[in-house]
Amino acid sequence: MSPASGLLTPAPPWETAEWFNSEPLDLAQLHGRVVVLEAFQMLCPGCVSHALPQAVRLTRAFGDDLAVIGLHTVFEHHEAMTPVSLKAFLHEYRIPFPVGVDAVRSDHPAPVTFSRYRMQGTPTTVLIDRDGVLRGQKLGQVDDMALASAVTRLLDGAVPPAVRATDGAVPPAVCAIDGTCT
Amino acid sequence: MSPASGLLTPAPPWETAEWFNSEPLDLAQLHGRVVVLEAFQMLCPGCVSHALPQAVRLTRAFGDDLAVIGLHTVFEHHEAMTPVSLKAFLHEYRIPFPVGVDAVRSDHPAPVTFSRYRMQGTPTTVLIDRDGVLRGQKLGQVDDMALASAVTRLLDGAVPPAVRATDGAVPPAVCAIDGTCT
Amino acid sequence: MSPASGLLTPAPPWETAEWFNSEPLDLAQLHGRVVVLEAFQMLCPGCVSHALPQAVRLTRAFGDDLAVIGLHTVFEHHEAMTPVSLKAFLHEYRIPFPVGVDAVRSDHPAPVTFSRYRMQGTPTTVLIDRDGVLRGQKLGQVDDMALASAVTRLLDGAVPPAVRATDGAVPPAVCAIDGTCT
Amino acid sequence: MSPASGLLTPAPPWETAEWFNSEPLDLAQLHGRVVVLEAFQMLCPGCVSHALPQAVRLTRAFGDDLAVIGLHTVFEHHEAMTPVSLKAFLHEYRIPFPVGVDAVRSDHPAPVTFSRYRMQGTPTTVLIDRDGVLRGQKLGQVDDMALASAVTRLLDGAVPPAVRATDGAVPPAVCAIDGTCT
Numbered sequence: 001m002s003p004a005s006g007l008l009t010p011a012p013p014w015e016t017a018e019w020f021n022s023e024p025l026d027l028a029q030l031h032g033r034v035v036v037l038e039a040f041q042m043l044c045p046g047c048v049s050h051a052l053p054q055a056v057r058l059t060r061a062f063g064d065d066l067a068v069i070g071l072h073t074v075f076e077h078h079e080a081m082t083p084v085s086l087k088a089f090l091h092e093y094r095i096p097f098p099v100g101v102d103a104v105r106s107d108h109p110a111p112v113t114f115s116r117y118r119m120q121g122t123p124t125t126v127l128i129d130r131d132g133v134l135r136g137q138k139l140g141q142v143d144d145m146a147l148a149s150a151v152t153r154l155l156d157g158a159v160p161p162a163v164r165a166t167d168g169a170v171p172p173a174v175c176a177i178d179g180t181c182t
Numbered sequence: 183m184s185p186a187s188g189l190l191t192p193a194p195p196w197e198t199a200e201w202f203n204s205e206p207l208d209l210a211q212l213h214g215r216v217v218v219l220e221a222f223q224m225l226c227p228g229c230v231s232h233a234l235p236q237a238v239r240l241t242r243a244f245g246d247d248l249a250v251i252g253l254h255t256v257f258e259h260h261e262a263m264t265p266v267s268l269k270a271f272l273h274e275y276r277i278p279f280p281v282g283v284d285a286v287r288s289d290h291p292a293p294v295t296f297s298r299y300r301m302q303g304t305p306t307t308v309l310i311d312r313d314g315v316l317r318g319q320k321l322g323q324v325d326d327m328a329l330a331s332a333v334t335r336l337l338d339g340a341v342p343p344a345v346r347a348t349d350g351a352v353p354p355a356v357c358a359i360d361g362t363c364t
Numbered sequence: 365m366s367p368a369s370g371l372l373t374p375a376p377p378w379e380t381a382e383w384f385n386s387e388p389l390d391l392a393q394l395h396g397r398v399v400v401l402e403a404f405q406m407l408c409p410g411c412v413s414h415a416l417p418q419a420v421r422l423t424r425a426f427g428d429d430l431a432v433i434g435l436h437t438v439f440e441h442h443e444a445m446t447p448v449s450l451k452a453f454l455h456e457y458r459i460p461f462p463v464g465v466d467a468v469r470s471d472h473p474a475p476v477t478f479s480r481y482r483m484q485g486t487p488t489t490v491l492i493d494r495d496g497v498l499r500g501q502k503l504g505q506v507d508d509m510a511l512a513s514a515v516t517r518l519l520d521g522a523v524p525p526a527v528r529a530t531d532g533a534v535p536p537a538v539c540a541i542d543g544t545c546t
Numbered sequence: 547m548s549p550a551s552g553l554l555t556p557a558p559p560w561e562t563a564e565w566f567n568s569e570p571l572d573l574a575q576l577h578g579r580v581v582v583l584e585a586f587q588m589l590c591p592g593c594v595s596h597a598l599p600q601a602v603r604l605t606r607a608f609g610d611d612l613a614v615i616g617l618h619t620v621f622e623h624h625e626a627m628t629p630v631s632l633k634a635f636l637h638e639y640r641i642p643f644p645v646g647v648d649a650v651r652s653d654h655p656a657p658v659t660f661s662r663y664r665m666q667g668t669p670t671t672v673l674i675d676r677d678g679v680l681r682g683q684k685l686g687q688v689d690d691m692a693l694a695s696a697v698t699r700l701l702d703g704a705v706p707p708a709v710r711a712t713d714g715a716v717p718p719a720v721c722a723i724d725g726t727c728t
Contacts, residue, residue, distance in 0.1 A: 043267075043270050043271055043274045043275075044274065045274060045275055048230065049231070057689075057691055058691065061689060061691035061692050061695065062691075062695075077270035077273075077274075079266050080266050080267040080269065080270030080271070081267070081270070082267075084261050084262050085225075085262040085263070085264075085267050087262065088225050088259035088262030088263070089225055089262070091259075092225045092226065092227055092259075092357070093225075093227055143603075143607060144690040144691050144694070145603055145604065145607035145608075145690050145691070145693070145694035146607050146694070147691070148690070148691035148692075148694040148695045148698070149607065149608075149694045149695065149697070149698040151695070152694070152695040152698040152699060153698060153702065156699065156702060156704050158702050175274070239507075239509055240509065243507060243509035243510050243513065244509075244513075325421075325425060326508040326509050326512070327421055327422065327425035327426075327508050327509070327511070327512035328425050328512070329509070330508070330509035330510075330512040330513045330516070331425065331426075331512045331513065331515070331516040333513070334512070334513040334516040334517060335516060335520065338517065338520060338522050340520050407631075407634050407635055407638045407639075408638065409638055409639055412594065413595070440634075441634035441637075441638075443630050444630050444631040444633065444634030444635070445631070445634070446631075448625050448626050449589075449626040449627070449628075449631050451626065452589050452623035452626030452627070453589055453626070455623075456589045456590065456591060456623075456721070457589075457591055539638070
């Protein structure tokens with residue numbers, strides 16, 4: 001993950017159209033808690049096979065100390081991944097944490113929150129500290145140990161080092177903003 | 183799988199609304215070929231993690247000797263798994279074989295082909311021989327070796343024994359007609 | 365696997381020093397049965413993680429129709445993989461099938477049976493038909509479906525095609541006769 | 547893991563007969579560093595498939611901040627897991643960290659260090675802080691995230707909570723002191 005190097009960057013506010021598994025949430029409400037934001041698309045294979053199961057493991061490993069939040073941020077096949085489809089997806093895959101639907105402007109294919117965080121595709125894992133500061137963001141697979149270590153340091157008020165990327169043996173399975181999934 | 187026990191049962195005809203990766207197909211056109219029909223729903227976790235990857239492995243192991251056909255047979259969350267969503271799903275998951283969309287009657291939740299085969303849920307794997315005879319059908323996970331052996335016997339014109347179910351260590355991950363996925 | 369191409373090659377006789385899980389066995393006793401011979405070393409990682417579990421799956425999928433036989437054929441670290449160590453290994457890993465210890469000549473590092481089959485390393489999977497004819501042999505990982513299909517054809521008296529190698533995504537994890545394991 | 551609850555317990559000294567991948571090491575030399583001691587047997591299936599790969603992942607995730615040490619602690623099949631066999635095992639499985647061989651008294655089947663830590667079997671994962679205090683010990687599988695979090699807290703000088711056990715879906719694959727491996 002690219003850590004906040006030197007200057008502290010406040011995490012941009014989220015703009016969402018709808019929420020599942022929760023009342024509407026925004027970052028201000030989560031002030032005081034460490035947040036992992038998992039940006040995904042329900043038809044992105046790497047999100048389904050890796051990132052969402054990892055987010056569920058985070059909820060199990062850290063319990064209520066950590067706020068795990070999903071962001072359904074669709075930048076392709078919009079008509080295939082509507083909130084109606086997402087709702088069934090979350091039910092069938094038993095996703096337990098709150099999931100917000102990223103807002104879309106009619107004049108732009110990339111969703112609003114996605115653009116504010118300058119995301120390049122899905123899955124993207126975002127770390128935000130108790131003060132709402134953006135502390136890490138990474139496209140693609142993140143290693144379980146590296147992620148758990150970074151989360152622990154945020155929980156304890158320490159500065160996490162950059163999260164190490166998973167070694168090359170694991171396929172990235174990333175969907176990029178240009179519509180290609182690899 | 184429940185093999186054709188004694189009396190030969192012709193595989194019921196398929197009734198489909200739409201096809202992807204192919205011109206419209208029916209069983210008559212496939213006469214002379216061995217067919218594996220993989221009945222699935224795009225939001226059924228066991229279909230995505232096990233049955234569809236297994237169907238892709240079948241195409242690799244047996245090549246053109248075998249006709250691997252998908253049947254998208256939605257009996258729940260109909261509005262979440264429309265053909266528009268299915269099309270994007272097949273693209274993102276790189277499903278290479280023909281997939282038909284099971285026809286739905288407005289007065290019945292279970293699709294037509296699903297009902298004709300008396301399926302109980304998804305995934306269901308169906309074996310049909312060169313003469314269009316139904317030779318095996320099983321709900322849930324099928325073992326790779328058992329499936330490959332049964333397919334080989336149909337290709338060679340021999341009678342396959344009942345396919346052994348996978349041992350209990352593997353979770354079934356089945357979606358049943360009553361709407362529960364386990 | 366390199367199939368018997370044209371000319372039929374009798375499988376060379378085995379020369380073994382000791383057996384586990386069985387009385388001493390030779391090929392002549394197995395005449396009339398299809399045999400899968402799994403040549404391995406107990407400290408070869410690819411044998412432990414892939415080839416031996418696959419051999420156990422074969423026993424489950426084919427039952428008594430098939431004779432699955434292990435051959436412990438040590439060509440490196442001889443003093444580390446003695447019969448005493450092998451016995452504990454077979455117990456701890458719950459290997460259920462007969463395992464013979466390949467004979468060693470004091471003047472040659474490669475064991476006798478290993479050399480007769482011109483093996484290049486471990487794991488090597490060997491297919492022998494009911495008449496004792498060598499029908500296939502492959503170093504490294506073999507795909508479950510391809511192997512089950514080939515075995516089925518031998519059981520049914522048909523000629524198996526060459527077994528397709530596993531695609532490149534799977535690490536070979538092979539120990540070669542020059543002592544390198546990759 | 548059972549954390550140091552209230553009273554601080556110094557980690558008992560190690561008594562070893564031999565070392566691989568390192569000069570002889572003792573706990574005093576490691577004072578000032580956080581230590582994960584992975585107690586294993588080379589023929590314990592759960593050690594080979596889970597605990598040792600996890601220990602290698604620890605070295606990758608934490609680098610030189612953490613001292614990962616193996617302890618080969620044989621309490622059964624002594625003649626099958628001699629240092630000669632262990633040496634070949636460590637080479638073939640490419641274990642990169644120091645491994646000590648637990649000392650054995652002729653009058654007792656359980657090794658000395660194993661007994662001092664009151665271990666019940668293998669694998670056992672032990673956490674020791676920079677001051678040589680025993681901070682956690684667990685038989686069987688430990689979850690990657692929980693372990694990485696506990697290690698991070700020791701590195702940062704914080705008190706780790708009890709490490710959560712892996713959920714029941716994962717087979718323990720433990721070898722107990724009574725000789726049974728499950």
